[in-house]
Amino acid sequence: MKKNPLTYILLLFSITTFSQKVTLYGVIKDSLQNPLSYANVIAKPKDVSKNLQFAITDNEGYYKLVLAKGDTITISISYLGYKPINYEFVALKSTKKDFVLQQSSEQLDEVVIEMPVTVRGDTTTYNTQKFIDGSERKLKNVLKKLPGVEVNKDGSVTVQGKKVTKMLVDGKKFFGGSSKLAVENIPADAVDKVKVIDNYNEVAFLKGLTDSDDMAMDIQLKEDKKRFVFGDLEAGKGNSNFYKTSANLFYYSPKTNVNFIGNINNIGEKTFTFRDYMSFSGGVNAIFSGNFNYKGGDFSQFLQNRDVVESRQKFGALNITKTTSSKLDVAGYFIFSNSDIKNAIETQNQYATLTEDRTNTTVADNTLGIGNLNVEYTPNDKEKWYARTQIKRTNNANENSLVSVVAANTNTIGTDRNLIATYINQNIEWHKRQSDKHTFSSIVNYVFDKNNQNAFWQTQDNAFNGLIPITEQSLYLINQIKNTTTQNIDAVFKHFWEVNNNNHIYTTMGNKLLLEQFFTDDSQTLDDGTTNNFAQNGFGNDLDFKLNDLFVGVQYKFRTGIFTVKQGVFAHNYNWSLHQQTQLDQNKWVILPEFLAKIEFNKSKKITINYNLKTSFSDASRFANRFFLQSYNSVFRGNERLQNNLFHAARIYYSRFSLYRGLLLFSSLSYNKQVKGVRNTVQFDTNNTNPALRVNQFLTAQLFDNPSESLRGNIHLEKTIKELKYKFDVGFFNNQYLQQIDNVLQTNKNKNYDYEIAIETLFDDFPTLEIGFKQNVGRFISSNNTSKFTTTSPFINVDYDFLEGFIFNFDYTKSNYQNKTLNQKNVYEIANATLSYRQENSAWSFKLKAQNLFNAQFKQSNSFNDFLISDRRTFILPRILLFSIGYNL
Structure with missing residues (x-):
């Protein structure tokens, strides 16, 4: 087998480097022979031109220094509250050396400044x-x-x-x-x-x-x-009219902080993503985290589409914090983001008996604004008040052109979707330390969430025949209005009773009220300008949904040795009503137990085990009992007889960290089982004379017993040996669930696993290289067939500081994608590189960036859902070369 020359270079360099190093290691204890964790061990070479080395003891007091052979070094050991030790060491061979520190009654201010790391x-x-x-x-x-x-x-x-x-x-x-x-x-x-x-x-x-x-x-x-403004400005110009400008400005003073971040570019650099959005979804104190799970507005259209063929991004964020007095802090931020994008996707969908080839082109203009105001009042050290207000507003416009080919029959559909969403969240939070044994917390929270969505479908093909009650025309124009308004009014009160240091009893009571309105209207505009409304054929929804959750719970928490255990039970009274054509009222009690155990061997080795019986309700659209159009080939009707989902959720998590051993390990195993669950059932239009319309779907929601079960696991391991870091990741996900297709109940299985192996260099005077290999394998098993996909991706990342002020960054991934069911293969390479230069003590910097260096045209991926398997090809931006100039204030 022919080996990569880079492998030999790394091997030779590492052998040469290791042969020039020696190790000083041992244990640091106090006078009572107790290990001192997080003590600082600093190695100062006699040759001042050489770098200082350091180590930090782990929880068992172990330290380890890798030193240049032949150097004369002063070893300094320091720990807060102890007298420091200096020890001269000549690095001729690896040596074990233990140290004992004596307590000091003096304030070691000078030592504190010297310490690289301190722990309190x-x-x-x-x-x-x-x-x-x-x-x-x-x-x-x-x-x-x-x-x-x-x-x-x-x-x-x-x-x-x-x-x-x-x-x-x-x-x-x-x-x-x-x-x-x-x-x-x-x-x-x-x-x-x-x-x-x-x-x-x-x-x-x-x-x-x-x-x-x-x-x-x-x-x-x-x-x-x-006490003054600092930050940086950057502007860049590239090939084919690509550009980027950014500004990061900061002002800090004892009482006023101002931050501004701005970015305008057309190189696909999205400053604000789904993960970022979730962190800006408002918030309450962690003690209430289990009581609030709002969706936070329908911003999905804004957050998607990371891989595009055209992109224009505008982002601005302003954050201001003001301390008005010793008791009052006021903080607020405003975020604006606008994204004009175009994406192109080719998809092959495999249904039970048919294969559909789709080509999607979408042009989207998405605007998002978030405003937040937070007032924090501290009348004394035993009481705290918060008042938080958050407003989010999005305006999204999407124009989509879709070509669907089934059995040589083609449908071309144009779709315009417009979404305006407004989200307002206001809460007032209060905490009071009444005494050493009793603490109280409460919150009143209000959410208003309104989504107005209009959709318009246009086609010359008879794509909707048999799906909706259309009138024959040369041009089909279908309109939909879909509006949802949600209000949540919630109040929660908690009492913490500290019986003693090791035994606590917590009591929670509260009420959550949900009011949701769901309205749809589907119609056809005819050639003569009149409207064919589908209401007389079972379409059109006007639903008022009300859900009230009155609950009370008690939890007992105790600690003994290395164990902390909390167990509790919550009783919920759910009362819900639906008003559409008729009035429906239901009421039930649900008892939800919970358990949590933490085993803390030391600060760096822990096990957490938790179990919850959980419940949830579907949103109003699933209770709406009349039809509405979901897409060009699917119609949905809800089920007013639905009840709550009920499921078991269990998880065990283990973490281990050791600086001395260069070890980072964490693993988790999660198990979920639905006792009662709502799933969509699907009926295909299999009797349609046009094969292209046999993929049309009629969906509804149904409550099943034991509808799904899943097991998920992950292990992440990092191990540093001398100047190399080895990384290993493995994860798996097994899921089986019931699916009703064409009135036949079947069990589907989704089995996925992935792993990643990598090695990273940590040499002082050598580029930081990370070379690795990852693979993802997906297998979908239904009663009719089995599909398997694999993506194998070797990769390399390079970070190199050289000469005076130059930095080089490079990342490369080669993806080998295979659909083994259809024997389809595709290989694509994605690479990016950046070379930047900034002279020491200069405010100016220069950067040359290459994006999609090999000019790859698309990425390949796959996905599964309840009734189809998708093989997707997503097109991306071409090669971009960008030169930018920056200025540091």
Whole structure:
């Protein structure tokens, strides 16, 4: 087998490097022989031109330093509250050396400044100046150099395998706590320290009462960045009229913080994505997190379409925080995003007896605005008030051209969809520490969510024959109005009783009221200008849906040794009514038990086990008992006799982290089983004389017993050996569910697994290379057939700082896609490269970016749903070469 020359280069270089290194390792303890975790071990070479090395002890007090052979080095060991030790070491051979630190009664201010990492309780502080070398551009470059910190491609941050859920700057939320906007835009040279706060709670006296695993990261700015404007500006021009401009401006002072982020481009760079949107969906304190699960408006059209053939993006975000007094903080942000895109998708859909080839071209103009105001009032250290207001508004226009081919019969349909959605959320939250044993929290929350959607279908083909009651015309014009208005009015009260340090009893009571209106109107515009309304044929909905949930629950939490256990039960009284052609009222009680256990062996090794019996109700559209058109080939009718879904949800999670062993491991296993579940049933128009119309679908909703069961697992492992980091990821998802097609009940199975293997170099004077291989295998099994898809993708990522001020980044993925059922194969390569230059102490920077370097035309993927298998080819932007100039303020 012919090997890649790069493999030999890496092997030779690693062997050469390893042979020039020696290891100093051991244990650091106190005078009572207790291990000291997170002690700092700093190695200072006698040759000042060489880099300082450091290590941090793990939970068992172990440390390890990899040093250049032959160097004379001063080893400094420091720990808060202990006298530091200095030890001279000549690195001739690997040596085990233990240290014992003596307690000190003096304040070690000088030592605190020197420490790269300090730990106080749940707070870990990184002194970033000990880790960076000046080549960093943004916050993400700084974070990547901190031990135990990872920054993913989507902008999310993890520390010791745990995700950061709140991002703060000098103690204040940055754009509502978004990590992506922070890591991608805050300049690296503004960062002084990074604090990581585990088990974070905005309300200090609630910490320890909640089971939230929130982790906050607080970016501490340098003193000289706290009283004036700083940031950067960038403008770039590329081939074929491609362009990009961006601005990141920040002002911080003790009482006022102002942040602005702006971006305009046509290179497909989408600043605001679905993941970002979810982090801006409003919020309440973690103690209420299980009580609110609003959809937050229909913004799906705005959030989709990442792969496009044309793109024009405009994004602006402004965040202002003002401390008006020692008791009152006011913060707000406004986000605007406009996306003009065009995408093209070719899809092959496999139904039970037919195959359909679709070509979709969509032009979309999507605008989104989010405004948020947050008032925080602290009358004293035992009471806290919040008043939050959030408004979201979207206006989306989509023009779609679709060509559907079935058995050599072609239908061409044009579709225009317009959506205007408004979402308003107002809540008032109160927390009171009444005494050492009793704490109270309550919230009143109101949500208004209105969606007005108009759809218009146009075709010269008889595509709707047999699907809707059309009148024969030379040109078919179909109109639909679909409006949904939802209101939620909720109140929740919680009492925390701390019987003692190890036993707590929590009581919750509340009421949630949902009011939902659902209206549809489907009609045809005839050649003479009159309207053929389908209402007389069972179309058109006008439904008022009301759901009231009165609930009370009690939870008992206790701690013994390494175990923390919480068990509880909630009783819900659901009362719902539907008013359409007739009035229907129903009422029922549901008892929902829950269980949570945490086993904390130490700060870096934990197991979490939880189980819940959960319930949910469908939205009003599934209760609407008259027809409405869903798409050019499907009609849906709800079922007013539906009841609640009921399902078991269980999960076990294990995490392990060790700096000494260079180990990061976390794994999870989740199991879900529906006891009662609502699923769509489908009836195909199999008797239609036109084969192209046999894919027409009539859907309705039905409640099934034991309709689905799923098992999901994942293992993520990272291991550092000398100057190489090895990564291994594996995941699987097995799901089986009932599906009723053409009045026949069948069991479908969906089996997927994926894995990724990678190796990353960590050499000081060598490019950071990550070389890996990943594969995804999907298998769909129905009563009629089995389909299998595989995507195999070797990849390489390069980050290289060289000469003085140059940075080179490169990523490459080769995807080998196979539809093994139809014996279809496709190979495509995606590569991007960036070369940037900034001279030390210069405000100017220059960047050359190559996007889609090999000019790939499309990406290939697949998906399954209840009754079809789709093989999809999505076309993408062509090769882009962009030169930009930046200026740092």
